[in-house]
Amino acid sequence: MSNADKKTTVISLEEPSQDTEQLLLERLKNSSTDDDYFRWMLFVVGFYRGINKIEAATELLQGFITATKNSEHSAHCHLALGQIATDEQRFETALKHFTLALELAPKKHKVLYVLHNNIGYCLNRLGRFAEGEKHCRTAIDIDWTRASGYRNLGVTLHGQGNIIGAAWVLAEAVKTDAADNRARVLLEKLIASHPSIGIQCPWILQTLSSDPKTHPEVPLI
Numbered sequence: 001m002s003n004a005d006k007k008t009t010v011i012s013l014e015e016p017s018q019d020t021e022q023l024l025l026e027r028l029k030n031s032s033t034d035d036d037y038f039r040w041m042l043f044v045v046g047f048y049r050g051i052n053k054i055e056a057a058t059e060l061l062q063g064f065i066t067a068t069k070n071s072e073h074s075a076h077c078h079l080a081l082g083q084i085a086t087d088e089q090r091f092e093t094a095l096k097h098f099t100l101a102l103e104l105a106p107k108k109h110k111v112l113y114v115l116h117n118n119i120g121y122c123l124n125r126l127g128r129f130a131e132g133e134k135h136c137r138t139a140i141d142i143d144w145t146r147a148s149g150y151r152n153l154g155v156t157l158h159g160q161g162n163i164i165g166a167a168w169v170l171a172e173a174v175k176t177d178a179a180d181n182r183a184r185v186l187l188e189k190l191i192a193s194h195p196s197i198g199i200q201c202p203w204i205l206q207t208l209s210s211d212p213k214t215h216p217e218v219p220l221i
Helices: 003-029 034-050 054-067 071-087 091-103 109-125 129-142 147-159 163-176 181-193 196-200 202-209
Strands: none
Touching (some): 003 034, 034 054, 034 071, 054 071, 071 091, 071 109, 091 109, 109 129, 109 147, 147 163, 147 181, 181 196, 181 202, 196 202
8 A cells, every 4th residue: 555545544534533523522512401511521521532532531521520510420520530540540540530529429329339349449459458348348239230349359358368258259250240251360360379269169160160151241330
């Protein structure tokens, strides 16, 4: 392919993104209510994250937090900023945003689950396992049907030296969503490091030998 052809290809790929951005920004500008504006803003933020315009997404979220008086909307914005920071492995910053969102007392259980679970994840990554355990357990109390809360609790228990407890909750994560391989990998590593667990707790090996296809997939956040 010649340089001219490559340039034409790049332009043709950029044009749909520019068109989509323009359309979304027009919808945002023409929003008739605060709720409508918030909804379209989240679409724009999602679009910017998808095309790696992180600075633009961050500025939009921070500007909205400054302008709005709606605590529920602010909590969503801090959640999104925390997710962006997590993607960039800035866990202290992510923890700050998730905590600020939680302090705004959002009402939706789904949001509360994600915040506690994400706080637990960040604390685990920062080596603050005892603090992370509380939030992981709270997430599970809010919604015990999601695997990620069990998985993060497994990490925090392992970090505190509770090997059997970690194995149990990681096995629960595998059973809750056997199609998500992350908990299975963690559990296999745990058994490899502590072979006696398989003898003490044969149900762990039974969990690992189960067919993922026999378990329904539970959507994760």
